[in-house]
Amino acid sequence: MMRKSRNGMSLLLAIAYTFGVSGSADSAQPEAQVRQADVSTILFFVVFAVLTLLISFWTARRATSSSEYLTAGSSISSGQNGLAIAGDYMSAGAFLGLSGAIYASGLDGMFLAASYLASWPIVLFLVAEPLRRLGKYSFADVLTHKLRERPVRILAGSSTLVIVSFYLVAQMVGAGELISLLFGIGYAPAIIMVGMLMIVFSTLGGMRAATWVQIIKAVLMIGGSCIIAVLVLVRFGFSMSDLFKTAVSNHPIGDRILDIRSFAQDGVATLSIGVGVLFGTAGLPHILMRFFTVSDERAARLSVFYATCLICLFFVMLFFIGYGSIALLRGDATYASASGALFGGNNLAPIHLARAVGGSILAGFISAVAFATILAVVSGLLIAGASSAANDLVVGLSGRQLTERTRLQISRISSVALGVLGILLGLACEGQNVAYLLALATAIAASANFPLLILAIYWDGLTTRGAVIGGTFGLISSVVLTAMGPTIWSKVLGLGPAIFPYDSPALFTLPLTLLVCWLVSITKAEPEGDWRLTEPSVARYVE
Amino acid sequence: MHRTDEVHPLRVAANRPDTLRVRLMIAMILAYLAMMAFVIYSARHPAPATIASITFSPAMIALASCMAFSVILTGLFVFMRHGD
Secondary structure, three states: OHHHHHHHHHHHHHHHHHHHOOOOOOOOOOHHHHOOOOHHHHHHHHHHHHHHHHHHHHHHOOOOOHHHHHHHHHOEOHHHHHHHHHHHHOOHHHHHHHHHHHHHHOOHHHHHHHHHHHHHHHHHHHHHHHHHHHOOOOOHHHHHOOOOHHHHHHHHHHHHHHHHHHHHHHHHHHHHHHHHHHHOOOHHHHHHHHHHHHHHHHHHHHHHHHHHHHHHHHHHHHHHHHHHHHHHHHHOOOOHHHHHHHHHHHOOOHHHHHOOOHHHOOHHHHHHHHHHHHHHHHHOHHHHHHHHOEOOHHHHHHHHHHHHHHHHHHHHHHHHHHHHHHHHHOOOOOOEOOOOOEOOOHHHHHHHHHHHHHHHHHHHHHHHHHHHHHHHHHHHHHHHHHHHHHHHHHHHHHOEEOOHHHHHHHHHHHHHHHHHHHHHHHHHOOOOOOHHHHHHHHHHHHHHHHHHHHHHHHOOOOOHHHHHHHHHHHHHHHHHHHHOOHHHHHHHOOOOOOOOOOOOOHHHHHHHHHHHHHHHHHHOOOOOOOEEOOOHHHHHHHO | OEEOOOEEOOOOOOOOOOHHHHHHHHHHHHHHHHHHHHHHHHHHOOOOOOOOOOOOOHHHHHHHHHHHHHHHHHHHHHHHOOOO
16 A cells, blocks of 8 residues: 555655756756757846846835735735736646656646646635735734734744745755756756845845736746647647547557556545645645735635636646647657656656747747746745744744834845745755655645634634644644655655655644644633734724 | 734634535535546546547546536636625
8 A cells, every 4th residue: 555655646746846847867868968058048048037137126116115025015906916826836846847747657647737726716715815804914814813923923934934945945956957957057056046036036026026927927838838739739630639649659658648547546645645735725825925915805716716717727738738748759869768758857848848849949938937937936935934934933932013114124134034045955955856845845734724724714712722732733743744654754764664654644634633723722711802913904804 | 113012802703604605615625526536446447448549538537627617616606706
């Protein structure tokens, strides 16, 4: 059973590794051949880098208050926010990783896509509107309207920073390896370049700049994906049957690429992955931050709808790109070795495919969009981390409310500090498989943040003691069980057979966290008259 | 910085998820579980190669249905709450 579980999780992590888009894992290849940047790639890259810097300078003039810096003054429209949310999901991980996973083993890659999409109705029905109504800077605002402020903010700030740090390291390692491959430069210069751009961009421009870059990137990403998909279908006369026949004949596992195999081997492992993805999205801080950037609940609702449609369209395009890669790249010595492994790694499937169907200009464009994707996602992470550091940790630890000016200063300093930390950890983790950090982050989001948020919104009986003990239990149990799972315990640490048979513990830790919160809450009532209202918006709601 | 010693005796009452919200959420979770159960079943009981045609496989249709259902439910909720 454990072996079956590993099969599924290996694929999950292969997909997740997507964020750490390394070619080293499966590149059978003349690296020098990959390490040559086209003029078009460099040109598009320079255009995007200049464009993002211009946006950050443009928005910096407006980012003079913490609400403008952290939430764009809640003035983003629903359509813009929908595109930005979609942009958050159209990460390099999704684009390169899911396509690469389909290239490697067929339909398995699409299982996660369907799971990610199914998580958005859950976000809409449960958290989007209450978050917009009760929160201002972080999801802890929603908790503190009913619970004691200091312990809850410390807990929420800690889990947010842990999640953001894990995501950041994975993104930085992936960014270093991807940029290194695409532009033919060393890993360290690539990390430093991305890191510096990220720090300047997020520190100056804040959430408005991150939102606009996400919007531009989302449009370019969807446009680029549609162009590749259409060009693939043109090659096959718009006949899906011909596309599948060619793909099946090219792939060593034949018609098995048309079915889900790895994920379906172990039902419990698959269910645990599904629970983690389905509910984890509603606990990811950089996703939740997006609901503070719109003006009201209606805009929050609409933005989720727009995002869901765009993400669905994007995943459908990835389906064509994945199978198109199998049909057109496998067996072509220009792009793949005799074993079928793509030069530079399977995660470069969409870039190779873009070159195959659209030439070097389309490949250069797609490469630059992948770079812009990384920049946009890490900037959003920095802002989510900075917001939590300023509004949760500093307030929670000091017991003092911040002035507007101090909040802005702490947010910017936190942003720089997190950026520098990301660069250092990225340099330290060169060559490491850090994909498990993403699985860990999702598990923590599903096990610690999501239960607290749901109980705080929908259950009157939640007490501060219940939230703190339950949240701490969720945080620690998800970290410990993930660490004892097959990937970290056996593969990364090499400590022998795993103690816990599943890599994603969400199926167990999420209900257990809910149970602990409930049990602790019902055993001791909250002392009356001990709730602090911290934000005027919350006070208005109460009145 | 100033101290946050302002204490309010008010406590915000919990939201009560309305019927529509609960029904749609249960529908989404059930649809997702059904998709998962179907793909697991179909992987363990594959159609014989001789009768399997090379078009959209049942697993593809299950995944596409789940994805479409996500979009439809989201749209339905937003449409029904449009007047709020």
